């Protein structure tokens with residue numbers, strides 16, 4: 001199967017080929033034709049499967065082939081994402097895949113000043129990528145008009161629900177036209193997600209490229225039982241002796257992230273922390289330094305790491321295990337992406353409770 005045979009226009013084929021894509025991934029093969037046909041879609045895709053291009057390429061094509069209403073440029077496609085980082089990543093994908101098309105895109109998310117976003121919206125935007133909270137801020141300031149949206153995408157819908165965005169999503173829905181194409185992507189399918197899909201989607205095509213709630217197949221999973229006091233030493237040892245060049249480490253809380261990053265720095269390792277308590281500027285910088293290789297270890301909470309696409313990230317460490325199984329799947333899905341091998345290591349401290357015989 002080739003991109004050409006999916007019926008994409010030459011501008012998109014050129015952009016995909018320049019990005020180095022020769023063949024579509026399974027989610028792209030399955031998602032692109034029904035989206036081009038204007039159908040609603042519920043997509044179950046593991047992280048790192050290429051789902052962003054899977055919805056962005058046909059979305060751009062549909063916007064090019066439908067005629068916008070006369071008058072001012074209006075937002076015709078809205079992509080909702082749970083986190084700022086994912087919003088920034090999707091916006092970058094829209095820009096890259098749409099570089100030969102005369103469509104404008106923008107991102108709105110919190111943690112940064114609202115004014116440049118307002119200016120950009122005023123200049124006219126066809127595709128808007130947004131986190132729900134900041135989107136509603138714009139709505140309340142009447143700096144956004146969603147009444148002409150033709151395509152809605154809910155990306156990582158499971159995480160949006162986990163993060164408590166359901167009320168915001170409902171509010172946004174009320175501002176959108178009834179008639180539109182809706183695409184919902186989720187790595188896992190809880191009953192809540194199914195309920196949301198029942199409410200939002202009209203006779204959707206269902207596609208799923210991996211088994212539900214399973215971890216990325218190319219990820220080797222390893223568990224090291226370890227005393228909690230020796231965890232940090234073991235981590236430094238694994239990184240040092242294995243000569244790991246790039247490793248994403250998960251801790252449960254913001255405080256633990258900061259403390260661990262500092263301790264690793266003391267061990268002579270180049271580390272940074274990323275979590276929701278940091279300013280957006282600090283988060284962007286930490287991520288950019290990690291991606292470029294300037295920082296070897298990024299210590300993150302689940303929220304900050306959600307949706308991060310770091311190509312060829314070889315190692316993920318669960319310094320502390322997450323509370324829910326879904327988060328484990330998302331965490332280890334940061335590695336083993338787009339056909340590369342990856343290793344996920346969990347440091348587990350097993351506390352033996354000893355009760356003395358009476």
Ligand code: AMP
Nearest residue numbers: 021023024025048049050051052309338
């Ligand atoms: P995503 O699941 O959308 O976050 O994509 C994961 C990674 O796969 C990104 O780094 C994409 O650039 C890459 N990717 C997407 N589509 C393809 C493709 N057809 N061939 C090779 N890599 C791809």
